[in-house]
Amino acid sequence: MFDITTRQAKLIKLMSKKKNYVPTRYFADHLEVSERTIFNDISLLEELLGEYGVRIDRKPNQGIKLCGDLETSEQLIQKIIKKLKLEDVSGYSALYRRKLIAKWLLIENKTVTYQSLSMDLYISTSCLIKDLDQIRKFMDEEVNLISDVKGTRVEGTEIGIQKTIKRFAYYLIEQERHNFTITSYGRILEQLFSKGVIEQVSQSMKELVSVSAGNISEQYLKSLFISLLILTERSYRGNHLDELRDIQFEGKEYLTNYPLAVQICHNISSKLSFTFTELEHKYISNQLFAHRIEVKMNNSYIENLFNYDTKRIISDVSEAINIDLTDDKKLYNSIMYHIFPMVYRIKSGIDIVNPLIHEIKNNYGVLFRIIWYVMEDFEKKYDFKLTDNEVAFITIHFRVAIERKEQMSKILVVCQTGLVTSDLIINRMKKFLPSNIQFKLIAKPSLEEEDLSEVDFIISSVQLQNIDRPVLYVSPLVRDTDLLKIYSYYLKYSSTIRNKETNKLEPGILSPFLSSRYIFLNENITTKKDCLNKMIDLLEQDGVVDQSFGTTVFEREKLGSTLVQDWVAVPHGLQSSVNETKISIMTMKHPIKWNNESYVSLIILLAVANKDIVNIRKFLGHLYKIILKTENLEKNIQKLHDPNDLIALLERENQCIMT
Secondary structure, X not given: OOOOOHHHHHHHHHHHOOOOOEOHHHHHHHHOOOHHHHHXXXXXXXXXXXXXXXXXXXXXXXXXXXXXXXXXXXXXXXXXXXXXXXXXXXXXXXXXXXXXXXXXXXXXXXXXXXXXXXXHHOOOHHHHHHHHHXXXXXXXXXXXXXXXXXXXXXXXXXXXXXXXXXXXXXXXXXXXXXXXXXXXXXXHOOOOOOHHHHHHHHHHHHHHHHOEOOOOOHHHHHHHHHHHHHHHHHHHOOOOOOOOOOOOOOOOHHHHHHHHHHHXXXXXXXXXXXXXXXXXXXXXXXXXXXXXXXXXXXXXXXXXXXXXXXXXXXXXXXXXXXXXXXOOHHHHHHHHHHHHHHHHHHHOXXXXXXXXXXXXXXXXXXXXXXXXXXXXXXXXXXXXXXXHHHHHHHHHHHHHHHHHHOOOEEEEEEEOOOHHHHHHHHHHHHOOOOOOEEEEEEEHHHHHHOOOOOOOEEEEOOOOOOXXXXXXXXXXXXXXXXXXHHHHHHHHHOHHHHHHHHOOOOOOOOHHHEEEEEEEEEEOOOOHHHHHHHHHHHHHHOOOEOOOHHHHHHHHHHHXXXXXXXXXXXXXXXXXXXXXXXXXXXXXXXXXXXXXXXEEEEEEEEEOOHHHHXXXXXXXXXXXXXXXXXXXXXXXXXXXXXXXXXXHXXXXXXHHHHO
8 A cells, every 4th residue: 555655755745735736846846856757656646545535636737736535635644654754754855865965975074874874864775875876966077976895975176075065055056946145045055054154154245245346246146155155164174175276367367356365264264263274365366356356445434534545555656666557446446445454453463364475575575675665654644563464465466456557569460351361470470479469350441440559560461551550561471581570570669578678777776775884794693683783783873874763673573574585684674764775785604593493694684765765676676686596696695705896796797687
């Protein structure tokens, strides 16, 4: 009599709860089968139900429902439940079971056995195999479901496991009819993720939306929400990312959101008492970029409060680096958004570590120090001291803005009718010229309407008239001699080449700032404090700096490392305490301990006056190139005994770098 499947018993249980007609699609969705399967089950059940005076009534466009002797039908339902132990049928649906199994395997990294799962979920081994097969469908080649004598478990890369969880999460969401908002996503996924994780990630998403520019696609936000949930839950449980795919982006635009990513990580982890890794900061930064998140400060009070400061900072840095960034709205929004929480963090004693700080100092050391100087007035105004980490974050924003500003080489390719000949020219040139060139194909008739203001030069296979840009005429077949001419034009007219040429340093750039009086060679001093005091005392004695300069130097040292290379330190003080720009240099007979385990043998103390911020950019740029690129510099400096020989060495290396 009871030779029916668990699914068919659940179908009877579901139908008994419905007083009205219900579409078969409802039962198919709930039991995760097709409507055809439901119709087949109904046909098989009709004989059994008939024995109890119950029938299944069908109505076109309305669905099905149980009809007949309700008292007798209730007896049937109770017998079925008792026989098959389905007291919790609604709670242990296939979907519910798979949520639990997925959580144990994918979220919690548990190893389970068929026996334990059968007992916990009240299902047969055959049903369990089907559930595991369904979960396996969400895995790719990076993740495997392993079953052996130890039990059943998931093995694979962390990024692969997280992608599997995301696919499963979307599967769960698709089972729900009402999944329109991020809040509903959180509710649907609450059986997978910890309550605290959902709350903190949801709060971070609200804050993110409040500072985002423009209308972000709802699907982007939902996708980002799920990714943050998964990363946070896994990291919270101690399962951290161990690698990221090496994605090659053009420029550094994807780094724009890195400071925001670190802020999000800090907000979440501080509430849940765990720590995201540097790799996870980068992962979230990549996710923000991939989901097209752009920040805009839309709080009028905060914008009014920091509007002048933000514009002043951008203007001063622009002047110092000789690149006008004052019209860059993205930079303005990024700095505006960053400095408000920055001031709050510093005044509250909250320090956010910037995992990219060493990379930023090494690659963008000049810009990093210029920003230190430019931010001095801002520090005074709001009475706090910037840390290395915060300056590094601001440096990222400016570096990205600079790359937006720098022009690529742009070449216009023109022929009589357009594409065929132009394609031939471009295909040959791409093999011959650098990859950072932007080509544009155009037919001669369209040339009059073309904006040539950003075109470096034009290559044409037809004669042109009244063109105010350099034009190189080539054969339609592009001979080897034509390629040589094209390369010559590239060297002469390329904006990339011109930009590099304008950045060359003039001979004698060091002379105004260096004096043998402030150079100390082969000193036998053993402590950092004594080294700095000796250099500072002479500067004070000569009136180059005032008496507060030394204090600002030591305060700066407390805020972060001033190392440039393992053997070189470049300390500095506030520009407001400097009367005349001078560079003091000291070499050590034996390396001295500088910070933690770092030992240095060359100290370059910067005393930079306000009026020389612009000029110091070139000097620092040159100095950093010498330190980073000159071979055997440390050994050569150690051999010197005359301060003038050191100045000569630096000037000589200047000439080598320029040529």
